[in-house]
Amino acid sequence: MATERTLSIIKPDATARNITGKIVDKLESVGLRVVAQKRARWSEADAQKFYEVHKERPFYNDLVAFMTSGPIVLQVLEGDDAVAKNRAVMGATNPEEAEAGTIRAEFAENIERNSVHGSDSPENAANEIALCFSDDEIVG
Numbered sequence: 499m500a501t502e503r504t505l506s507i508i509k510p511d512a513t514a515r516n517i518t519g520k521i522v523d524k525l526e527s528v529g530l531r532v533v534a535q536k537r538a539r540w541s542e543a544d545a546q547k548f549y550e551v552h553k554e555r556p557f558y559n560d561l562v563a564f565m566t567s568g569p570i571v572l573q574v575l576e577g578d579d580a581v582a583k584n585r586a587v588m589g590a591t592n593p594e595e596a597e598a599g600t601i602r603a604e605f606a607e608n609i610e611r612n613s614v615h616g617s618d619s620p621e622n623a624a625n626e627i628a629l630c631f632s633d634d635e636i637v638g
């Protein structure tokens with residue numbers, strides 16, 4: 499297994515409930531290391547750019563509104579197979595379908611307010627990390 503990096507975001511529903519530490523604990527418990535982390539408040543333009551791949555989806559405008567509604571925590575996670583490992587501990591997009599013990603099963607409010615983002619492929623991870631962090635902000 500190769501050491502990989504992936505982009506994680508703790509979403510506004512989770513920062514509002516002050517559960518960022520509980521989410522970091524879940525990530526670390528499966529062996530992912532937080533090698534960069536910052537809190538931010540996205541502008542509409544930031545969210546539109548990040549979610550450009552979804553711009554034709556019916557939920558796009560609501561998603562942009564949600565992701566700009568409060569603070570977020572952006573992270574780079576590192577570990578063996580980090581992209582897949584993070585997706586596994588996140589659980590399914592819809593918390594009703596998420597496996598017990600996953601972040602979304604435990605913390606998500608609904609399919610939109612689902613507490614975390616995680617890159618879905620190594621290629622997208624590299625692009626998302628470059629969009630959100632400069633090299634000197636990442637300390638492995």
Ligand code: ADP
Nearest residue numbers: 552557561590591609610611612614615616618
């Ligand atoms: P994931 O975050 O699991 O990779 P997607 O990339 O498909 O899921 O969707 C991005 C985000 O858009 C989701 O995490 C969720 O916040 C929101 N979303 C996805 N599907 C829906 C939906 N059917 N209704 C409302 N919001 C949605």
Ligand code: MG
Nearest residue numbers: 615616617618
């Ligand atoms: Mg996705």
